[in-house]
Amino acid sequence: xxxxxxxxxxxxxxxxxxxxxxxxxxxxxxxxxxxxxxxxxxxxxxxxxxxxxxxxxxxxxxxxxxxxxxxxxxxxxxxxxxxxxxxxxxxxxxxxxxxxxxxxxxxxxxxxxxxxxxxxxxxxxxxxxxxxxxxxxxxxxxxxxxxxxxxxxxxxxxxxxxxxxxxxxxxxxxxxxxxxxxxxxxxxxxxxxxxxxxxxxxxxxxxxxxxxxxxxxxxxxxxxxxxxxxxxxxxxxxxxxxxxxxxxxxxxxxxxxxxxxxxxxxxxxxxxxxxxxxxxxxxxxxxxxxxxxxxxxxxxxxxxxxxxxxxxxxxxxxxxxxxxxxxxxxxxxxxxxxxxxxxxxxxxxxxxxxxxxxxxxxxxxxxxxxxxxxxxxxxxxxxxxxxxxxxxxxxxxxxxxxxxxxxxxxxxxxxxxxxxxxxxxxxxxxxxxxxxxxxxxxxxxxxxxxxxxxxxxxxxxxxxxxxxxxxxxxxxxxxxxxxxxxxxxxxxxxxxxxxxxxxxxxxxxxxxxxxxxxxxxxxxxxxxxxxxxxxxxxxxxxxxxxxxxxxxxxxxxxxxxxxxxxxxxxxxxxxxxxxxxxxxxxxxxxxxxxxxxxxxxxxxxxxxxxx
Amino acid sequence: xxxxxxxxxxxxxxxxxxxxxxxxxxxxxxxxxxxxxxxxxxxxxxxxxxxxxxxxxxxxxxxxxxxxxxxxxxxxxxxxxxxxxxxxxxxxxxxxxxxxxxxxxxxxxxxxxxxxxxxxxxxxxxxxxxxxxxxxxxxxxxxxxxxxxxxxxxxxxxxxxxxxxxxxxxxxxxxxxxxxxxxxxxxxxxxxxxxxxxxxxxxxxxxxxxxxxxxxx
Numbered sequence: 001x002x003x004x005x006x007x008x009x010x011x012x013x014x015x016x017x018x019x020x021x022x023x024x025x026x027x028x029x030x031x032x033x034x035x036x037x038x039x040x041x042x043x044x045x046x047x048x049x050x051x052x053x054x055x056x057x058x059x060x061x062x063x064x065x066x067x068x069x070x071x072x073x074x075x076x077x078x079x080x081x082x083x084x085x086x087x088x089x090x091x092x093x094x095x096x097x098x099x100x101x102x103x104x105x106x107x108x109x110x111x112x113x114x115x116x117x118x119x120x121x122x123x124x125x126x127x128x129x130x131x132x133x134x135x136x137x138x139x140x141x142x143x144x145x146x147x148x149x150x151x152x153x154x155x156x157x158x159x160x161x162x163x164x165x166x167x168x169x170x171x172x173x174x175x176x177x178x179x180x181x182x183x184x185x186x187x188x189x190x191x192x193x194x195x196x197x198x199x200x201x202x203x204x205x206x207x208x209x210x211x212x213x214x215x216x217x218x219x220x221x222x223x224x225x226x227x228x229x230x231x232x233x234x235x236x237x238x239x240x241x242x243x244x245x246x247x248x249x250x251x252x253x254x255x256x257x258x259x260x261x262x263x264x265x266x267x268x269x270x271x272x273x274x275x276x277x278x279x280x281x282x283x284x285x286x287x288x289x290x291x292x293x294x295x296x297x298x299x300x301x302x303x304x305x306x307x308x309x310x311x312x313x314x315x316x317x318x319x320x321x322x323x324x325x326x327x328x329x330x331x332x333x334x335x336x337x338x339x340x341x342x343x344x345x346x347x348x349x350x351x352x353x354x355x356x357x358x359x360x361x362x363x364x365x366x367x368x369x370x371x372x373x374x375x376x377x378x379x380x381x382x383x384x385x386x387x388x389x390x391x392x393x394x395x396x397x398x399x400x401x402x403x404x405x406x407x408x409x410x411x412x413x414x415x416x417x418x419x420x421x422x423x424x425x426x427x428x429x430x431x432x433x434x435x436x437x438x439x440x441x442x443x444x445x446x447x448x449x450x451x452x453x454x455x456x457x458x459x460x461x462x463x464x465x466x467x468x469x470x471x472x473x474x475x476x477x478x479x480x481x482x483x484x485x486x487x488x489x490x491x492x493x494x495x496x497x498x499x500x501x502x503x504x505x506x507x508x509x510x511x512x513x514x515x516x517x518x519x520x521x522x523x524x525x526x527x528x529x530x531x532x533x534x535x536x537x538x539x540x541x542x543x544x545x546x547x548x549x550x551x552x553x554x555x556x557x558x559x560x561x562x563x564x565x566x567x568x569x570x571x572x573x574x575x576x577x578x579x580x581x582x583x584x585x586x587x588x589x590x591x592x593x594x595x596x597x598x599x600x601x602x603x604x605x606x607x608x609x610x611x
Numbered sequence: 612x613x614x615x616x617x618x619x620x621x622x623x624x625x626x627x628x629x630x631x632x633x634x635x636x637x638x639x640x641x642x643x644x645x646x647x648x649x650x651x652x653x654x655x656x657x658x659x660x661x662x663x664x665x666x667x668x669x670x671x672x673x674x675x676x677x678x679x680x681x682x683x684x685x686x687x688x689x690x691x692x693x694x695x696x697x698x699x700x701x702x703x704x705x706x707x708x709x710x711x712x713x714x715x716x717x718x719x720x721x722x723x724x725x726x727x728x729x730x731x732x733x734x735x736x737x738x739x740x741x742x743x744x745x746x747x748x749x750x751x752x753x754x755x756x757x758x759x760x761x762x763x764x765x766x767x768x769x770x771x772x773x774x775x776x777x778x779x780x781x782x783x784x785x786x787x788x789x790x791x792x793x794x795x796x797x798x799x800x801x802x803x804x805x806x807x808x809x810x811x812x813x814x815x816x817x818x819x820x821x822x823x824x825x826x827x828x
Contacts (some may be wrong), residue, residue, distance in 0.1 A: 001624065007811045009627055010669035016632060021624030021700035023640070248639060250625070250699050251632045302639030302697070333647075334656065 001096060008082040016251035017045035018079060020071075020093030023248040024300065026058070027094055028068040030101075034178050037061060037069040038092050038102040038125075038139075042109060042117035043526060045073040049247070050255035052309060053145070053166075054108055059243040060167045067174050070094040070102075071247075074117050074524060083124070090124035099125035099139075104177060106170075107143040107158075112503035113496065113526035115154055115514045118143070120523040122157070129515060131159050131204060137187040140177055144170070148201070149231075149278050150456040150563035153506040153514055155203035159187070160194055162201075163566055164231035165264075167240055169199040195225040199232030206565060208508055214549055216507055216560040228567040233281070233603050237264065238289045244296035248303070257305035257338075258297040260290050262322070265600070266311035267591035267611045270368070271379045271582050272410065274455035275311055277575075278568045280600030281609035282591065287318040291325040298335060305336040313339050315592075317610075340364070362401035363394050369410060370420030376585040377412050379578070384424060388431050395435040400443045402428060408474045408491075409452040409466035411582065418474055421447060422481035429484050447482065448490045449475065451497035455504055456563045457570065459578035464554040465501045468494050495533040499525075501551035502540075507562035510550065512543040571599035615687070616710040617677045617694075618828070621666060622815075625701025630665040636699065637677065643697035646690075649680040663714045664786055664819075667794065672816035676717075676828075678710050708828070717786055717827045719767060719820035722793040724780035726771075726809035732778060733807045738771045741804055742796075749799045762799060765791035767824075778809070786819065 001019075009015040030036065039058060041048030048054055048071070061069040070092035075083060083090075089098040099105060105125065107118050119129050122141065128134050131141065143154065144162035151161045162169050173194060180190040195202045205225035209217040221227050234240045242261075249256070265282035266275065294306055306326065310316060323337070330337050367382055369375040375382060391402060406421050425447050432443045451471045454463040466474075471494040482489045502510065516539040517525070524530040540547045555561065557576060574596060581588055588596060591611025595601075601609040621628070628636060638658045641648050650656040663676040691704040698704070741747075744763065751760040765785035771778050784791045797812035819827040 006813065014629070015627040015668060016629065019624040019627050023636075023643070023697070023699040025700075248699075250628045250636050252635070256635075300643065302642035304638075304642075334650065 002088065002091075004086045004088055005096075008079070008086060008088075012079045012082060013076060014251055017073070017249075018075065018093075020096065022250050024245050025094055025247050026062045026069070028062075030068065030095060030097070033068040034066040035068075035104060035174060035181065036097075036102045037067055037104045037106060037174070038072050038099050039069050040072040040105060040107045040118075040121050041074070042107055042114040042121060043074055043524070044076055045249070045251075046253040048073045048108075049249045049253045051108070051110065052259045052261060053110070055243045055246045055259075056241070057108070057166050057170060058247070059245075060241050061170055061174065063241065064171055064174055066178055068094075070097075072099065072121070074121055077524075077530070080523070089126055090121055099127075103138045103181060104140045104142070104174070107141075107145070109143050109145040109147040109154070111526065112147055112153075112500050113531075114147070115503060116518045116522040116525050118154065119157060119515060119518040123518070129518075130156050132156070134159070135187060137180060137185060137190050140187075140190070142173065146275070146278065149274070149566055149568055150504060150506070151201065151203065151566070152208075152508045152562045153503050153510040155508045156511045157515075158203065160191060160200060160202050162232070163199050163229050164568070165234050166232075167234050169197060169232045172197050173200065192223050192225075195223075198230060201229040201566065203508075208562075210507075210509075214546075216562050216564075218560060219562075219565045221565070228565055231278070231566075231568045231603065233264075233283075233569075235283070235604055235607050237261075237283050237285045242293050244293050245300045246297065248301045255307070256303065257307050258294060258301060258303045259307055259309050260294050260297075261285070262290065262308055262310040262313060262316040262319075263610065264310075265609075265611070267315050268312055268381065269379055269578070269588055269590060269596065269598075271377070271459040271578055272368070272407065272452060272455070274458045276458075277570050277598075278457050279311065280568075280570055280598060280611075281604055282611045283604075283607070284316060284318075284610045287322040287325060290322055291329075294326055295329050298329070298333075304334065305338065306330060307338045307340065309340070362403060363391075363399055364403040364405065365390075366405045367424065368405065368407050369413075369417060370406060370422075370424060371417040373585050374410060374413055374417045374420075376587050377582050378410055379582070379588055381587065381590065384427065387424070388427060391428050391431045392435045395432045395443075396437055398437050400432070400436065400441050402432075402444070403446045403448065404428070406447065406449045407452045408449045408478070409471055411452075411460060411463050412585075413474075415474075415477060418478050419481050421449070421478055422483075425482060425487045426484060429486055432486075443486050445484075445487045446490060447478075447487060448492070449478065450492035451494040453497050453501045453504060456561070457566075457568050457575070459575045459582060461505075461561065461575065462555040462557055462579065465498065465551045467548075467552055468498055471497075493528070496526075496528075496531055498547070498551055499531075499533070499536050502547045505550045505555075505562070507550075509543075509545060513539040513545050516542055569600040569603045574598040613680070614710040615679055615681065615707055616828070617679060617707050618705045619675045619677065620673045620703040620705060621675055621701060622671045622673065622703075623701035625699060626669055626671045628699075628702075629668050630662065633662065633666075634660060636702070637679075640694055640697040640702075641679075641681075644690075644693045646685060646694070647682040649682055661714075663717060664720070664790075664816075666816070667792055670793065670814045670816065673705075674720075674816050674818050676714075676819065678714070712821075712827065715787070716821050717819055718788075718822045719783050719824060720786040721781070721783050721817040721820070722814050723817055724778075724782070724793060724796065724812055724814045726778040726780060726797065727811040727813075728778070729810045732773055732776075735771050735773060735778060738778065738800075738807055739769075741800065741807060742766065742769045742771070747799050747803070749795065749802050751795070762791060762795055765789050766796075769796075780812075783820070783824075 263284035767783040769782040793814040800808040
């Protein structure tokens, strides 16, 4: 270990997150591999090591014998200051080698607030931030993740983006890079070739022009790059590699457990939801595969908890059989099984009782809207009756902790809708009074609101976000209406949501502000400890960017969207139709009841959409 | 099965694993190796494992002791290798045996320190003279705030000599009643003789002894 590091580590908080050496880490001979890849997660170790995507891709990329993929995370503030002071560059955990020793640096960007941390990590690696300032092929700086569906605010910094699921396309990029390195290609040549790989977006091969009113005029591909980059998916999840031997952190992380991914995509089509649209088509894993992988992963990690992941767990067709199969293994070993993302409308008593055998946690419902009208607008198929029925079962089953999540600022929301949230919380409280088995234990109902952020590739992508002042007024309105002492109200700070809206819907011009924020000391912006709203506002002013243009303006439907050249498989016509139905507060049936022909099934060559 | 004892090493990258994290790591390693630890009864069952002398983060050890109980019988001669294979880098099990001695009988610890001086080594004689004083009273943080403590009675013997550009410190110190963190040997210099204080000090636990200075297992 680096002598300087040895002196620093005893002084920083939780040093084990900076050392590597965990069980199941992948070690290779640095001289025997042809490509060394630094796989960077632009957030802390605790967050990154809890990310299933990171774990999957760590395994798939390391399955290439000529590649050694190592993990890199962003240091917390104390470690950051110590590293800067001692002149220690960012290093990878497995080998401890600085990023300058790597051929390629890849980022997994899950959310927009991580943008400044990406720049910070490039800087800590000793690299120029902008792609144009890095003329040589190596190290190649590339990125993927959900944020890549509108990558424009990061376009000047990243050489190449991967759109969609990375299991296959990442290895295609690495295979091409291996050839390019061996044959000493220029960066330009490599990028031109790479752009022919499906799902690869090379931003420097697209010219963006703007109109006088600030809208994007056109995005023009050059050098043979495709006019639209079509998202990549993995067709057969059962056949796709799943990490049953994941790295087990030696220090506590956010999710210290085995995660099983049931399916990708979502049948629900909530109109505000980006994930529900960009992860389509729906592809489920067989329950036999899941049971086998779950048991293997438990054996290989020693974890005492297993959780089922997906956008809407209760929409997994084989859920009862899967739970039975897993419980048969877990129960006698006191391993806890948890099911997040259950829906209020098909929550069954049977399932709840099964889980209760092992551990009882709180119930969380994402209700999103305070009135039936508003829930119809957003196509959230939950009725108050469903919710209360579920709560009644839960309360009589001994649960006494319910969380209700809502968004404020959804399109068409009125004060009446907001007051409906308080009324609903009261109805849940009343339901507890009627059904609770043991009232002495009390009840805790938590209402949380966040500010709606219109997201690219969702039916609400054209919508405006409400202003900060208006969000605060609505929070106060709700605060005043929640009077019961068993009901706790938490609201998410809207300043972050505003910046997130700007970055989500931003174009390439926003990149200047991202860089300015980083240069003024911004990093780890997803953390309230580090996020500075004034710094962002100053950045916009300094760079001549009007943030309200991006966040608070309704985009005309005939405008060119900054992300129009990224095709996630869902047709624009579908999004428009859904938006029109929203205006009329008309529900759309879920994919199981009736296929809406959104277009995503076209991504499947064989197999069919499980919607 | 009766109470068992594990002797293990914690070196290299593993020295930064905290005491609580080590407990979780051990628990998972037993499970990965196919052993079933006994759990406590009650609402929130926890595995019945206990580490005799919690080690501070950054200090290495080749003589850690941990007590545990297993369900069923286990071949104790095969356990060290099986468990080591299930542990992260830097943790190595040396032996496993039925626990016969009470943890309270553990009294002394041999430790080795490497004192690094960036601007030249001090005179080892002077260092030796410092630790040979009849009392060494330092400020020490306790649960009740900062108090004055004489650490000298907790040091049975100590020697210092130059080695590889550093000062090598060898000492036998009190492990329990009172517990002396070896880091305080460097801390005492920083407080009382800053000109003799190292820029960095790293310690390793070498061996455990009872009151009569016989090796404790």
